[in-house]
Amino acid sequence: MTTLVIGANGQIGKQFCELAQQAGTPIKAMIRSEEQASWFKERGIDTVVADLEGEFEHAFEGCDQVVFTAGSGPHTGPDKTLMIDLYGAIRTADIAKQKGFSRYIMVSAMRAEKPLEAPEKMRPYMAAKFAADAHLSNSGVPYVILKPGRLTDEAASQQFASTVEESGDNQISRANVAHALLHVVQTPGVVNQEYLLLDGKRSISEIVQ
Incomplete structure (x- = not known):
């Protein structure tokens, strides 16, 4: 089972790709240009050049599930x-x-379903995530939606929580999200589920069942 990673060159994407490669989990990293390829090739990770704003169907060749961890980033506009x-x-x-993929694994956002409660600058992003999640859950593709809280650059603790009350905060490290992604990718029986992800004190297998 080969997983297409869309958003592979992002902060979560790179960490997930490296973890998957180290674990022997087959992946193909979708990148926007050959200039981004060297980091992946140095680590023996297969790549395919394709752009979400163009034609990218060819990237799906030879894969049977997809991870979507792409994002427009904080420095771009609503367009x-x-x-x-x-x-x-x-x-x-x-x-x-x-193409009959076995699963679509989406990295969404905590409280994406309530975009009006987000800071004004974040509302278009949250609205986009809400609509994309709704489309996915009604698409007929088996799915898993991960909803991380506020992202940090802390090292991976591999310890998680699934509520703010349990966590005591609303944040999670990008490294922990990458570990959660790897667990989901390696657990094919998890389908049609949504999970809130925060830093906590439990293993990911206790959260994602």
Whole structure:
């Protein structure tokens, strides 16, 4: 089972790809240009060049599930949010459905279903995530939606919580999200589920069942 990683060159994507490669879990990293390829090739990770804002169906060749951890980033405008976080995610789900993929694993966001409660600057992003999640859950593709809290650059603790009350905070490290992704990818029986992810004190296997 080979997993296509969309958003592989992002902060979570790179960490997940490295973990998957070390674990012997087959992946293919989708990157926007050959200039991004050297980091992956140094680690023996297969790549395919494709752009979420263009044609990217060829990237799905030889894969049977997909991880979507792409994001337009904090320094772009609502136009990129629409094209990447919303339309890119929707197109990915439609192609995965068309090709009969076994799963679509989405990295979404905590409280994406309540975009008006987010800081004003974040509302377009949260609205895009909410709509993309809704499309995915109704697409007919078996799915898993991970909803991490506020992202940090702390080292991986591999300890998780599934509520703010349990965690005592609303944050999680990108490294922990990468470990959670690896667990989900390696656990094919987990389907049609959503999980809130925060830093905590439990193993990921206790959260994702």
